Amino acid sequence: MRCLQEEGVDYVFGYPGGAVLHIYDALFRQKRIQHILVRHEQAATHMADGYARSTGRPGVVLVTSGPGATNAITGIATAFMDSIPMVVISGQVQSHLIGTDSFQETDMIGISRPIVKHSFLVKNASEIPLIVKKAFYLATSGRPGPVVIDIPKDITSPTELFEYEYPEQLTMRSYSPAVKGHTGQIKKALTMLLEAERPMIYAGGGVIQGEGSSELIALTRLLGYPIVNTLMGLGAYPGTDPQFLGMLGMHGTYEANMAMHNCDVLIAVGARFDDRVTNTVAKFCPFAKIIHIDIDPASISKNVVVDVPIVGPVKNVLTEMLEAAQARIAKRTKVQTSRLAEWWTQINAWRKLDSLHVTPAADGVTIKPQEAVKAVYKASKGTAYVSSDVGQHQMFAALYYPFDEPRKWINSGGLGTMGFGLPAAMGVQMAFPDETVVCITGEGSIQMNIQELSTCAQYGLPVKIINLNNRSLGMVKQWQDMQYESRYSHSYMDSLPDFKKLVEAYGHVGFQVKTLAELDDVLEAAFALKDKLVFVDILVDPDEHVYPMHVAPNGAMDDMWLKKGVRT
Amino acid sequence: MRRIISVLLENEAGALSRVVGLFAQRNYNIETLTVAPTEDETLSRLTLTTSASDTQIEQITKQLNKLIEVVKLVDLTEGEHIERELMLIKVKATGAQRAEVKRTSDIFRGQIVDVTHNAYTIQLVGTSDKLDAFLRAMSESVVLEVVRSGVSGVARGEKILAV
Numbered sequence: 001m002r003c004l005q006e007e008g009v010d011y012v013f014g015y016p017g018g019a020v021l022h023i024y025d026a027l028f029r030q031k032r033i034q035h036i037l038v039r040h041e042q043a044a045t046h047m048a049d050g051y052a053r054s055t056g057r058p059g060v061v062l063v064t065s066g067p068g069a070t071n072a073i074t075g076i077a078t079a080f081m082d083s084i085p086m087v088v089i090s091g092q093v094q095s096h097l098i099g100t101d102s103f104q105e106t107d108m109i110g111i112s113r114p115i116v117k118h119s120f121l122v123k124n125a126s127e128i129p130l131i132v133k134k135a136f137y138l139a140t141s142g143r144p145g146p147v148v149i150d151i152p153k154d155i156t157s158p159t160e161l162f163e164y165e166y167p168e169q170l171t172m173r174s175y176s177p178a179v180k181g182h183t184g185q186i187k188k189a190l191t192m193l194l195e196a197e198r199p200m201i202y203a204g205g206g207v208i209q210g211e212g213s214s215e216l217i218a219l220t221r222l223l224g225y226p227i228v229n230t231l232m233g234l235g236a237y238p239g240t241d242p243q244f245l246g247m248l249g250m251h252g253t254y255e256a257n258m259a260m261h262n263c264d265v266l267i268a269v270g271a272r273f274d275d276r277v278t279n280t281v282a283k284f285c286p287f288a289k290i291i292h293i294d295i296d297p298a299s300i301s302k303n304v305v306v307d308v309p310i311v312g313p314v315k316n317v318l319t320e321m322l323e324a325a326q327a328r329i330a331k332r333t334k335v336q337t338s339r340l341a342e343w344w345t346q347i348n349a350w351r352k353l354d355s356l357h358v359t360p361a362a363d364g365v366t367i368k369p370q371e372a373v374k375a376v377y378k379a380s381k382g383t384a385y386v387s388s389d390v391g392q393h394q395m396f397a398a399l400y401y402p403f404d405e406p407r408k409w410i411n412s413g414g415l416g417t418m419g420f421g422l423p424a425a426m427g428v429q430m431a432f433p434d435e436t437v438v439c440i441t442g443e444g445s446i447q448m449n450i451q452e453l454s455t456c457a458q459y460g461l462p463v464k465i466i467n468l469n470n471r472s473l474g475m476v477k478q479w480q481d482m483q484y485e486s487r488y489s490h491s492y493m494d495s496l497p498d499f500k501k502l503v504e505a506y507g508h509v510g511f512q513v514k515t516l517a518e519l520d521d522v523l524e525a526a527f528a529l530k531d532k533l534v535f536v537d538i539l540v541d542p543d544e545h546v547y548p549m550h551v552a553p554n555g556a557m558d559d560m561w562l563k564k565g566v567r568t
Numbered sequence: 569m570r571r572i573i574s575v576l577l578e579n580e581a582g583a584l585s586r587v588v589g590l591f592a593q594r595n596y597n598i599e600t601l602t603v604a605p606t607e608d609e610t611l612s613r614l615t616l617t618t619s620a621s622d623t624q625i626e627q628i629t630k631q632l633n634k635l636i637e638v639v640k641l642v643d644l645t646e647g648e649h650i651e652r653e654l655m656l657i658k659v660k661a662t663g664a665q666r667a668e669v670k671r672t673s674d675i676f677r678g679q680i681v682d683v684t685h686n687a688y689t690i691q692l693v694g695t696s697d698k699l700d701a702f703l704r705a706m707s708e709s710v711v712l713e714v715v716r717s718g719v720s721g722v723a724r725g726e727k728i729l730a731v
Contacts, residue, residue, distance in 0.1 A: 109582060114593045118636040121582065138636065173731060174578060174639040298630035301623070 001026040003132035013044040017064025019091025022156035039451040043423035045075020050427025058085035065091040066104030077115040081414025085144035092152040108150045117145030125160035142177025143296040181312030189291040189308045196265035197339040199225045205232030206270020212314035213406040219322045228256040232413040239402025249277040250550045251395045254355035261558035267291040270314045273303040283556035369540040373400035379523035384436040389421035389445030392474035395546040397440040419448025429461045443469045453506040465535040470542040503535040512537045572644040575614040583637040600718030644721045651721035655699045660710035661688040676702045
């Protein structure tokens with residue numbers, strides 16, 4: 001506990017049980033760290049995750065052995081896939097019982113191995129300070145990620161006394177993340193960028209995790225180049241800026257994907273060429289030379305072979321690149337500037353297609369999910385923290401709620417974890433009690449962690465839950481429409497609860513919206529209730545699809561469905 | 569292409585399982601694996617062989633390097649190197665076969681390290697290819713049991729893998 005205090009931990013998200021009772025007793029007898037009692041350990045990890053994504057500080061989780069540990073796994077994997085700093089302390093059975101199939105025993109180190117940056121099994125109480133120090137260092141440095149500390153119960157016994165000393169400095173011979181990019185490579189990359197005729201900037205979550213947003217904005221504006229953000233990178237570059245072409249990838253905008261496909265120099269910043277971005281890798285950016293900045297060498301040339309790799313912290317590399325660019329930008333020739341102008345003319349022509357255009361329902365009553373997200377944007381003045389779950393609503397939120405700042409968009413991009421949205425929003429709300437925090441979800445996802453409404457009541461967390469209720473697992477249904485001749489195998493949500501009554505039972509406020517006419521007013525009323533958790537159940541058009549959408553399999557980035565039955 | 573990767577690993581519980589787990593998790597293939605402590609008791613040296621393309625091997629070494637307990641590693645097949653594998657092979661040796669087995673073993677510079685009325689146990693050290701060749705040469709005999717250590721290796725010349 002003292003170690004956690006040394007690390008400046010303010011919140012621990014957890015759930016007690018036999019193996020961690022000593023730690024819980026120590027928690028009880030101190031005041032600096034507040035413990036948040038969840039209703040399911042998965043939610044504790046997502047809360048810590050939301051806290052970490054919104055603040056940049058590591059989220060801390062405390063769970064017991066056995067089921068406590070296994071319930072935390074989904075949340076650890078979620079954080080791992082999105083490189084989120086997190087320290088998970090799991091209880092373990094007493095040392096002498098390990099390996100005997102004792103009560104609530106599970107091999108947490110083994111189960112979590114593929115989804116952690118590192119893990120520790122504590123063998124002696126005296127190791128605790130060094131291990132905790134290492135855990136926080138590893139979780140937050142280099143490419144961040146979750147670290148597990150598994151502590152057998154006897155190790156935390158109050159009778160286990162040792163001379164306490166918290167290490168101030170830490171060096172690990174086997175771990176030294178890059179602190180600076182290679183200057184020669186940065187120069188080479190800049191030359192390539194300045195000579196480009198059809199340049200493109202592709203920025204991902206690494207820019208947000210690496211605090212490189214302001215440098216990215218400065219460089220992009222200086223160069224005057226078009227930029228796209230990945231799903232994880234939304235907010236790294238302002239979503240309402242004219243140089244921003246939107247999200248790219250499977251459900252990216254037409255102009256973003258067309259510009260990616262046709263560019264001649266691509267610079268990837270803190271992005272990892274995920275399959276949801278590239279479509280068919282062999283057809284990815286066929287005309288482009290590629291520059292890739294990433295803190296993790298293993299991310300470079302993993303999916304797409306690049307021409308100029310730069311290993312280093314995004315912030316540092318961009319700063320160096322920006323300084324060099326400032327000196328060289330004036331030397332841009334007239335030919336170069338006119339080529340860039342031609343490129344923008346082409347991009348603006350793609351933009352004219354308006355791939356995010358929403359056609360209102362013919363009856364004038366039915367709410368399109370996109371309209372609901374736009375209304376949320378309006379009601380929250382576009383400045384809220386927004387978490388999402390996973391599915392159609394996630395894509396609608398990503399496309400129709402532009403983020404102007406980093407760390408405001410909180411979503412499970414890599415693992416795609418349904419049930420993430422509500423607890424993540426709660427973690428954000430803990431970190432920023434006075435800010436508006438919205439959870440855009442669906443009736444499928446919300447039910448995966450709906451028990452946390454109880455935690456919200458206990459801690460007075462006024463999250464605004466926007467439920468885009470289409471009475472079906474929308475994304476599954478969309479794929480079934482497109483690839484399985486509309487055979488809706490188990491994508492229909494029958495016997496849904498009355499969400500309004502349900503949230504009222506938890507002591508919160510519930511609204512239901514059925515018509516377009518009432519949408520704005522209800523949302524305004526919901527957001528006006530600053531201190532209340534409000535659940536707005538919005539019945540939306542159940543047949544809506546997310547577009548644009550990459551044609552798969554074997555499609556390139558410029559192969560898209562633009563609306564039902566319409567292809568590029 | 570066959571590769572020999574030699575790794576210096578923190579000599580800690582669970583370190584080996586991270587290496588092995590990584591190969592399973594990322595769909596890489598381990599053909600042979602040997603591991604033992606070094607003269608520095610805080611370090612283990614692990615040698616593994618795998619078949620992979622150049623791009624795959626780049627990923628494998630990067631992913632291995634990412635493991636916190638991996639201190640250093642080298643792909644020995646990138647340069648001149650010495651590789652050795654040890655094999656113990658138990659062969660039926662009766663009648664005329666006894667002399668024949670002994671002769672073949674001598675040709676391969678094998679040593680007979682255990683003898684019974686009916687069997688010889690032969691120890692052979694060499695490259696994996698040589699061990700394979702020996703096994704082929706013994707195909708006329710009745711091979712009762714084969715144990716191979718997996719490949720160990722070291723770079724030629726003054727190049728070393730050390731902390």
